[in-house]
Amino acid sequence: MTIPQLNAERTRTDEAVIRVTGIQHSYRTARGPVPALENVDLSAGPKRFVSIVGPSGCGKSTLLMILAGLVTPTAGERYVAGAKVTGPQPDQVAVAFQDACLLPWRSALDNVAFPLELRKDPRAEREARARELLEKVGLAGYADRYPRELSGGMRQRVAVARALIQRPAVLLMDEPFGALDEQTRMDMGEELLRLWDEIHNTVIFVTHNLAEAVYLSDEVIVMAARPGRVVERVLIDLPRPRPVEITETEKFLHLRNRLWRLIRSQE
Amino acid sequence: MSTVDDVAGRQVGGFALPEPERDTSRRTLLGWRLAVVALLLVCWEVVPRLMSAPSAFVVPLSASLRAGADQWSPIVESLWPTLSAILCALLFAWLVGIVGGFVIGTSPRLRFLLLIFGALYAVPLVVVYPLISVWLGPGQVSKVLFASLYGVVPVLLTTASGVRSVDEGLHRSALSMGASPRQLLTKVLIPAALPVVVSGLRLGGGLVLIAVIVCEMLASTSGGIGTLITAYRVQFNAGAVYFCILVVLAFALVMDQTLGAIERRVAGDSAKTRTQPTPG
Numbered sequence: 308m309t310i311p312q313l314n315a316e317r318t319r320t321d322e323a324v325i326r327v328t329g330i331q332h333s334y335r336t337a338r339g340p341v342p343a344l345e346n347v348d349l350s351a352g353p354k355r356f357v358s359i360v361g362p363s364g365c366g367k368s369t370l371l372m373i374l375a376g377l378v379t380p381t382a383g384e385r386y387v388a389g390a391k392v393t394g395p396q397p398d399q400v401a402v403a404f405q406d407a408c409l410l411p412w413r414s415a416l417d418n419v420a421f422p423l424e425l426r427k428d429p430r431a432e433r434e435a436r437a438r439e440l441l442e443k444v445g446l447a448g449y450a451d452r453y454p455r456e457l458s459g460g461m462r463q464r465v466a467v468a469r470a471l472i473q474r475p476a477v478l479l480m481d482e483p484f485g486a487l488d489e490q491t492r493m494d495m496g497e498e499l500l501r502l503w504d505e506i507h508n509t510v511i512f513v514t515h516n517l518a519e520a521v522y523l524s525d526e527v528i529v530m531a532a533r534p535g536r537v538v539e540r541v542l543i544d545l546p547r548p549r550p551v552e553i554t555e556t557e558k559f560l561h562l563r564n565r566l567w568r569l570i571r572s573q574e
Numbered sequence: 575m576s577t578v579d580d581v582a583g584r585q586v587g588g589f590a591l592p593e594p595e596r597d598t599s600r601r602t603l604l605g606w607r608l609a610v611v612a613l614l615l616v617c618w619e620v621v622p623r624l625m626s627a628p629s630a631f632v633v634p635l636s637a638s639l640r641a642g643a644d645q646w647s648p649i650v651e652s653l654w655p656t657l658s659a660i661l662c663a664l665l666f667a668w669l670v671g672i673v674g675g676f677v678i679g680t681s682p683r684l685r686f687l688l689l690i691f692g693a694l695y696a697v698p699l700v701v702v703y704p705l706i707s708v709w710l711g712p713g714q715v716s717k718v719l720f721a722s723l724y725g726v727v728p729v730l731l732t733t734a735s736g737v738r739s740v741d742e743g744l745h746r747s748a749l750s751m752g753a754s755p756r757q758l759l760t761k762v763l764i765p766a767a768l769p770v771v772v773s774g775l776r777l778g779g780g781l782v783l784i785a786v787i788v789c790e791m792l793a794s795t796s797g798g799i800g801t802l803i804t805a806y807r808v809q810f811n812a813g814a815v816y817f818c819i820l821v822v823l824a825f826a827l828v829m830d831q832t833l834g835a836i837e838r839r840v841a842g843d844s845a846k847t848r849t850q851p852t853p854g
Contacts, residue, residue, distance in 0.1 A: 375750055397752030408747035412765050422751040425761070473751065 323350035323386070324509045325400065325477045330373060330383035332366070332535075343369050344380070345534040351477070351509045358512045358520035358527045362570060366535025367513045368405075371481050374511060375402045388476060397422065401475035405482045407462040409454040409469075415441060416450035419468045433472075440468040443502065460491045467499070471506065480512045484519070496522055497551055504548065517566045521545070522554055527566060531573035539569050633813045638820070641813025648802060649818065655714065656786060656798035660825070662718045663782045667725030668775055674726070675733020675771070680763065688734055695727050700788055712793035720789055725782035732774025736767035769841045776833040783826055 330347040333340040343366045351357045359367045372378040373385065376395045387396050401422075409418045416437050417424075423433035441450055444464040454462055463483055470478055484492045496519055503510060514520050520527045521543055529539045543562060545553060553559055619635040633641070642649065678684045703720050710716035740763055748762045790800025799818050806814040 372746075377746055377750055395750050395752060397750065400750075402747065402750040404743055404747055406743055408741070408743040410744060410762065410765070421748075421761075425748075425751055425753050425757055469751075 322352060322389075324353050324388060325374060325511070326350035326386045327370075327374060327380075328384050328386075330370070330380045332369060332373065332378070332380040332383075340381075342534040344373075345536050347383070347535070347537055349374070349528060349537065351511055353476075353509055354507050356503065356510045356512065356523055356525045358514055358524040359530060360514060360517060360520045360527055360566060360570070361530030361535075362532050362574065363515065364535075365530040365532040367530050368481055369535070370530075371402075371479050371511065371513050374477075375400060375479050377402070397425075397473055399476045401470035401473040401478050403463075403466050403470045403478065403480045403483045405485050407454070407459075407466040409462055409465055411454050414451050414453055415446060415457065415465045418454070418465055419472055421469060422473045436472055437468070440472050441465070443471070443505075444468045445498070460487055460495060463487065463495065464498075467502075471502075475508060477509045477511065480510065482513050482515065485514070485516075492516070492519065493551065499523065500547075500549060517563050517570075518554060518559075520566065521559060521562045522549060522551075529566060529569045531570070538573055541566060541569070631812065633816050638813045638816035641811060642817030642820075645802075645806075645811075645814045645817070649799075649814075649821065652797060652799050652802045653821070655796070656790065656800070656825070659714055659717045659721060659786045659789075659798065660783055660829075662714075663721035663725060663786060664779060666718070666722040667729055667778050667782055670722070671726045671729025671774065671778060672733050672771060675730045675774070676737055676759070676763070676767075678730070679734035679737030679767075680759075688731065691727055691731055695731065699724050700785075700792075703789060703792060707789075707793050707796075712796045714796070716793075717786055717789045717796055717798075721782045721785035724785035725778040727778075728781060729774045729778035732777065733767070733771050736770025736774070737763055739770070740766040769837070772833070772837045772840050776830065776837055779829050779833055780826070783822075783829065787822055 326349070328348050330344050330349075331342075332344040333342045347366075347370060349359075349370065359370065361367050369378060373380050373383075376385065376393060379393065384391055385393065387399050409415075410421065413421065416434065419440055420433040420437035423436060438447070438450060441447055444467055446461060446464055446468070449457065449461065454465070457465065463486075467480075467483065484495045487495065500523060510523075512520070512523060524543050527541045527543060528537055529541060530536065531538045541562070545558065545562070615635055622632040622634045625632070678687050699720075702723075703716075706716045706720050710719065744762055744766060745758070748758055753761065786798070787800040787803075790796050790798040791804050793801075795801075799821055803815055803818045803822075806812075806818065
């Protein structure tokens, strides 16, 4: 993709809900700084489902942490809802982490209610909301279970419910289904889309699974490693809603193969 | 969805089943322990008589108890100095250890202090007791100070390591949800570090007990059970020495069992709720 095209994209997404520009990031190590991200621009418009794919080590998780405000980049700016900000924005941005990150001494219900507890909402209100969200992710009967008593997929659902209770304009997901087996992963993807149809906020979804990226997204951002950079932005113009069978259509496979070739060509 | 639910249902069923079994095995274990203690007591009574050992070295159980009864009032009077010193020192060592451990564990700039305290752990601190007893006199104050210093080190070290070992992901996710530094401490770090902290309290408690008794044995005017042990030893009253040792053992046993129960409870709570990877 050429520079003018990139600029054209940028103007098109001026009303981006979340946007980072000119991101440079390097890790400090004993042998000096190691560049992790170089000159990365990324934006996501309202109600868009954007996936980030790339080989391991391309800095996609770091980029997501920068979008979340949990990592401060060496250089670059971050805008949420048009305002330049640093640090976490719990009222607008929520994060679902790869390994669920539930508090092990709290029940599913108390975990989901946790963001509201931090906000000091009244107990009755936050529990009612948490129950509502647990129901939404299909865990209505599991409110009193502890994380250890839940399967990996169920824990991940609790984590998604906990992120959604913040009513975020942007939901950031860092390989949330990465630790799950293939079957559960597909089920979770399908369910996520159903959920997203209801909520319809902006989602930025990091994954290394190309089929998952195509199936879920409106656009897929392809990154390359050493140094981490964005190489292409692929629009996924598959119709919605998307039944699972869509993964067998020629168009789907074509898009998936295109992503695959893009990643291969960068190695 | 139903497949996932089934898996979890089975897991939870699995939790509930072994309960009664564990109960009976715990009871048999207790039975065995009591049997061993009884056997030891019988040996204590019988073996010295069979060996006809000199009464200054090995005293049968019954003779020790008789000596204890004879010396009843000085022993009872010595209980309070020892007990109060232990309680004060425990309070100090635990408070300072926990607070210090959290401060050092959470701030990277103070990490170097861990090295110092780690080195201190290896030093036989008893060498400074003569100094302390000269500065403060050989009474309760120097005893409490020395025992506190002795006990605070492991509490501080384990608390700091417990805080540092808290999962980085929990920290991050709480931050992303907008936790303030204070909320991060009270709602994430403290509960997550609790099991490790309690095991540190147990270690520190043991050292506090040792330190108080050692102080009392070293300074003959400080009072307490340790002082009595030294006094009876000098008087060749072996029976009373044995009895005092029994009293100290009782202290140790009560403290250790109490803390052990708390530790099991806390660890049990967190084991019940600890995340473990399960497929699906």
